[in-house]
Amino acid sequence: GQQLNQSPQSMFIQEGEDVSMNCTSSSIFNTWLWYKQDPGEGPVLLIALYKAGELTSNGRLTAQFGITRKDSFLNISASIPSDVGIYFCAGHDSTDKLIFGTGTRLQVFP
Amino acid sequence: EAGVVQSPRYKIIEKKQPVAFWCNPISGHNTLYWYRQNLGQGPELLIRYENEEAVDDSQLPKDRFSAERLKGVDSTLKIQPAELGDSAVYLCASSLDQAEELFFGSGTQLSVL
Numbered sequence: 347g348q349q350l351n352q353s354p355q356s357m358f359i360q361e362g363e364d365v366s367m368n369c370t371s372s373s374i375f376n377t378w379l380w381y382k383q384d385p386g387e388g389p390v391l392l393i394a395l396y397k398a399g400e401l402t403s404n405g406r407l408t409a410q411f412g413i414t415r416k417d418s419f420l421n422i423s424a425s426i427p428s429d430v431g432i433y434f435c436a437g438h439d440s441t442d443k444l445i446f447g448t449g450t451r452l453q454v455f456p
Numbered sequence: 457e458a459g460v461v462q463s464p465r466y467k468i469i470e471k472k473q474p475v476a477f478w479c480n481p482i483s484g485h486n487t488l489y490w491y492r493q494n495l496g497q498g499p500e501l502l503i504r505y506e507n508e509e510a511v512d513d514s515q516l517p518k519d520r521f522s523a524e525r526l527k528g529v530d531s532t533l534k535i536q537p538a539e540l541g542d543s544a545v546y547l548c549a550s551s552l553d554q555a556e557e558l559f560f561g562s563g564t565q566l567s568v569l
Contacts, residue, residue, distance in 0.1 A: 349498055386563075387562050387563075388460070388547050388562055389499065390560070391557050391558070434498050436498070442554065444501065446498030446500070447498050448497060449496070449498050
């Protein structure tokens with residue numbers, strides 16, 4: 347099935363560092379969502395974006411809906427150990443189906 | 457309030473055996489989804505229900521997979537017979553309606569030997 351392209355595939359950073367990851371699509375999406383998945387759990391919604399160009403923050407997380415509607419980025423500032431997990435972008439396509447990205451695995455070292 | 461509940465958490469079966477997964481969505485959520493997540497990948501939609509009606513099953517391999525949502529509440533996903541390539545995590549999610557936030561269960565990890 348169709349999946350969005352996320353990069354990087356994995357990141358290994360030190361506690362306190364900022365993190366940036368992005369997601370691209372070959373087609374236009376109507377919404378962009380960012381999820382976090384912990385081991386053995388289902389994804390949990392972090393941020394939802396509904397308009398092209400929209401910039402939204404949730405605590406230390408900031409995400410933007412690309413102006414072309416084909417991309418989005420997620421930034422995490424001042425990372426902490428509990429930020430460890432897999433981050434997925436997702437978007438609703440023209441048929442309103444929610445498509446997920448391939449994931450970015452984040453590891454934070456103290 | 458309880459979240460989306462799935463059972464079992466883990467299932468190990470031999471190929472060609474049948475298997476079933478159960479999902480209890482959040483109370484009042486009309487939309488229910490089954491996703492499959494292969495190792496190292498994001499979830500992929502198998503089927504979406506609006507109440508008891510399957511409104512998107514285009515990604516469901518209908519030769520061996522079946523699903524039902526009786527009375528528009530709990531749902532069951534079945535595979536018969538299972539193949540080696542069916543090993544994955546099967547996630548159930550629910551939302552108030554299709555445009556609202558999805559809440560995921562913890563998933564059932566299936567291993568087919």
